[in-house]
Amino acid sequence: MSHLLSYGIPGLAYGCVFALLGMGLVLTYQTSGVFNLAFGAQAYASAVAFYVCVSHGWPIWAAFLLAVVFGAPALGVLMQIGLFRLVRTKPPLVKLVAALGMLIAIPAVLEAGFGAGQLINPPSLWLSPSTIYLHVAGAAINGTELSIVIVTFSVALGCSLLFHFTQIGLRMKAMAESPRMVALAGVNTEAVGIASWMLSSFLAGLAGVLLAPSFGGLQATNFTDLLVAAVAAAAAGSLTSLPYAFLGGILLGVAEEILGGYLPSGAILSSGLRPGFPFVVLLGLLLFLPGLRRRWGKTDDPLAGCDPPPAALMSTVSGPLFRQASRGTILLLVGGFIASVLTWVSGSWVFTITQALVFGIVFLSLVLLTGMSGQISLCQATFAGVGAFTAGQLAAHFNLSILVGLLVAGIVSAAIGVVVALPALRLGGLALALATLAFGLLADNIGFQYSWSGNGQSGITVPRPQLGPINFTSDRSYFVLVCIVLALCVAIVTAIARGTTGRQLAALRGSELAAASIGINPARLKVVVFALSAGIAGVGGALYASLDQSVSASDFNTLISLVLVVVVATIGVYTVEGAIEAGFAYVLLNTVLTTDLPSQYSSLLELLFGAGAIVYVLHPEGVVEYLKRLVLEHFPWRHPAGDPAA
Amino acid sequence: MTKLLEIRSVSVRFGGIHALDDVSLDVGAGEAVGLIGPNGAGKTTLFDCITGVRRPDRGEIRFDGKRIDSLPVHRRSRLGIGRTFQRIELFAGMTTRDHLLVAERERGGDGRLWRDLLGRGAPTPEETRRVDSMITELQLEDFADAQIESLSLGQGRLVELGRALIPEPRLLLLDEPSSGLDSRESAALADVVNDVRRQRDTAVLLVEHDLDLVQAVVDRAYVLDLGRLIASGPLADVFADTAVRKAYLGDGT
Numbered sequence: 001m002s003h004l005l006s007y008g009i010p011g012l013a014y015g016c017v018f019a020l021l022g023m024g025l026v027l028t029y030q031t032s033g034v035f036n037l038a039f040g041a042q043a044y045a046s047a048v049a050f051y052v053c054v055s056h057g058w059p060i061w062a063a064f065l066l067a068v069v070f071g072a073p074a075l076g077v078l079m080q081i082g083l084f085r086l087v088r089t090k091p092p093l094v095k096l097v098a099a100l101g102m103l104i105a106i107p108a109v110l111e112a113g114f115g116a117g118q119l120i121n122p123p124s125l126w127l128s129p130s131t132i133y134l135h136v137a138g139a140a141i142n143g144t145e146l147s148i149v150i151v152t153f154s155v156a157l158g159c160s161l162l163f164h165f166t167q168i169g170l171r172m173k174a175m176a177e178s179p180r181m182v183a184l185a186g187v188n189t190e191a192v193g194i195a196s197w198m199l200s201s202f203l204a205g206l207a208g209v210l211l212a213p214s215f216g217g218l219q220a221t222n223f224t225d226l227l228v229a230a231v232a233a234a235a236a237g238s239l240t241s242l243p244y245a246f247l248g249g250i251l252l253g254v255a256e257e258i259l260g261g262y263l264p265s266g267a268i269l270s271s272g273l274r275p276g277f278p279f280v281v282l283l284g285l286l287l288f289l290p291g292l293r294r295r296w297g298k299t300d301d302p303l304a305g306c307d308p309p310p311a312a313l314m315s316t317v318s319g320p321l322f323r324q325a326s327r328g329t330i331l332l333l334v335g336g337f338i339a340s341v342l343t344w345v346s347g348s349w350v351f352t353i354t355q356a357l358v359f360g361i362v363f364l365s366l367v368l369l370t371g372m373s374g375q376i377s378l379c380q381a382t383f384a385g386v387g388a389f390t391a392g393q394l395a396a397h398f399n400l401s402i403l404v405g406l407l408v409a410g411i412v413s414a415a416i417g418v419v420v421a422l423p424a425l426r427l428g429g430l431a432l433a434l435a436t437l438a439f440g441l442l443a444d445n446i447g448f449q450y451s452w453s454g455n456g457q458s459g460i461t462v463p464r465p466q467l468g469p470i471n472f473t474s475d476r477s478y479f480v481l482v483c484i485v486l487a488l489c490v491a492i493v494t495a496i497a498r499g500t501t502g503r504q505l506a507a508l509r510g511s512e513l514a515a516a517s518i519g520i521n522p523a524r525l526k527v528v529v530f531a532l533s534a535g536i537a538g539v540g541g542a543l544y545a546s547l548d549q550s551v552s553a554s555d556f557n558t559l560i561s562l563v564l565v566v567v568v569a570t571i572g573v574y575t576v577e578g579a580i581e582a583g584f585a586y587v588l589l590n591t592v593l594t595t596d597l598p599s600q601y602s603s604l605l606e607l608l609f610g611a612g613a614i615v616y617v618l619h620p621e622g623v624v625e626y627l628k629r630l631v632l633e634h635f636p637w638r639h640p641a642g643d644p645a646a
Numbered sequence: 647m648t649k650l651l652e653i654r655s656v657s658v659r660f661g662g663i664h665a666l667d668d669v670s671l672d673v674g675a676g677e678a679v680g681l682i683g684p685n686g687a688g689k690t691t692l693f694d695c696i697t698g699v700r701r702p703d704r705g706e707i708r709f710d711g712k713r714i715d716s717l718p719v720h721r722r723s724r725l726g727i728g729r730t731f732q733r734i735e736l737f738a739g740m741t742t743r744d745h746l747l748v749a750e751r752e753r754g755g756d757g758r759l760w761r762d763l764l765g766r767g768a769p770t771p772e773e774t775r776r777v778d779s780m781i782t783e784l785q786l787e788d789f790a791d792a793q794i795e796s797l798s799l800g801q802g803r804l805v806e807l808g809r810a811l812i813p814e815p816r817l818l819l820l821d822e823p824s825s826g827l828d829s830r831e832s833a834a835l836a837d838v839v840n841d842v843r844r845q846r847d848t849a850v851l852l853v854e855h856d857l858d859l860v861q862a863v864v865d866r867a868y869v870l871d872l873g874r875l876i877a878s879g880p881l882a883d884v885f886a887d888t889a890v891r892k893a894y895l896g897d898g899t
Contacts, residue, residue, distance in 0.1 A: 498762075499762030499763075499766075503748040506737060507745075510737025513719075514731065517731075517735075518728070518813060520720055521718075522720070
């Protein structure tokens, strides 16, 4: 019992941070419908600002004013006005990509400005972390922990007063239902939205500055990893209740520390506990809280019917002549491209181009999943990793050819995809996204750390395949192999898109209720597509591993999954060619910015993803589709039926 | 006449409100039955219970003699229950023809993925013929390949009707099919429903406020008010019933 308390009491401090973050998430989700995944990044931003001010000799109170009282809300307002205001009535994918863009861009900008991992020993806001202030049940409470608990409880009290006794609190609650209805009642919803973002960003900043001293140095991942815990806390409040989110956060922190106390220290399980445990809790909540399921199932504003329909794809509105002309051109281009790579293109570029095609396969898995079936996966890199490590380990231990390994990799990834999808599929799109995010973090911290899987940071080596006399060791021959696999995957996805399954998926996207009413089994269809998509990602991952010949867990971490979603959504997630274009965009940008330019420009890439998210919000059909439309509108031979007004 | 749909003592509560209170009704094979009542009477809730969108708190529902209470929506549909929706539910981004084709395909059941992968996903001549004849029947020839968003509400309701009819249901549930239509369009809709009944012997359960349409389609009706069944029988008797007049017109005379 005394053990239990001495483990649990320090957990209270973590719990308080989770509670602050959870409350902030609930707040912005309620008023703007955006599940703000960039929340941890905002906490990190305030912690960095606070650090920099203090290290320049500012007094603590002044640094606190700038970083938390003014800076954090200012960042929130900026994000709300520049981005999230625009997505309030958009589909879940758009909202998610907007938040993801910020999650990727904010830490990248800060790390470029202040150097990653160079901010060591962050200052504490109030009480000294090295002083023990009191002992509770044998647990020593240091200044950081004590100040976190005191500040958190005061802030929670303040929030509760705000929502119970002020008009702005009431308006924020009303906004949750439908901002447009609130606007019709004469309320300035923009102002209310901004106020709620200010409050929630303040909470994020406060949590960031309070928590900073418990880390040795300020690193973005320390803060972004808090996300799952914050999500679990918000889920405990069914995404609607601030008090329950608060309570959920605290309980989560305490339970996590108690569990950590009983696990052997140093084991992978215990070092991966912090991201792993909230995942289990989150999944449990998703499955057993029916209120949560309803809330996440419902994504639409009651007045959503006022919105114009999304832009139609070019292929559905272009004329037959145009289609024939473009098909001929594409064939010619592809042929010329393959011939060029096989003959005169230089060696390092063959490697880069092959890599682009491999990523094209991974992006194709997202086209199938997100573009065609409307589901969102934030662990596609994890599935690629499963494929890579499966093929690699089979080659290492059983001397299995990579060519067979590719197939096994696809099957294993698909099977794991089923396991991930089954519990989450009864829920709405956001819940699936969060479940996959949590699964990805779990794999990063636990699954891929074992020597029989990804072998952590040291990684594994993966050979190039050999088929009888044909050897794929040279980059050019491997390029041919990748082209063949890509062509097969494209054929699969195209066949599905054109066949019954594609129509069923389109029906499901249109109206799940009506689809079920004509006999389509939504759950089965979603699981099948999710598994197929995971399988394609797994094949892509195995190809990537064999191309690079050495891969580690960090090649497939969750941040990469998030980047993949942002990139393919921005370029075009509704077409097969969008996937391949995304592959080239991603790999070429990566290569140019990280190897061909001085190192300080490398964060430009993440900045571009942030900008991409904004472009995507404005053109959810994807940049490529948007450009095609621009071109076609100036084309003389377009189909008369292609004009939506006709 | 054999009973196709039997509803026995079904109750649904939303918090403290009885949306449906001990409701029982029957629809015979091939019979057209009306379900009328003021707004909030529980008509759509009853439809949701029959199709499986909502589970009743108490009571049982039988279709063709078998209990279907615990089956999910798509399984009930495959047994032969089709429906249209009060708030129209169409598949955004698809054409009229695709709406009908995807419904026609469902007659084949699951397991279409392998056929897709083998390149056998294109419509067969038989499927195309059936879809075309439905389009002709609904007089939607001019809109067969139009995106669904470009159709008017009345045409959209016809597409919904076609989508529900094409799997050849034995029971068709129509939820306020005439709302949002002008009188000419509702008359056309009544013609289509009557034609279908004559040709295929489909049973119809019709929720409707437009009493002209009700009279044109059904022989007898049930009346719901505040979740309770207050009258049933041939149309003329139902309209003469004092309780019905009170519920609709607010007078007991």
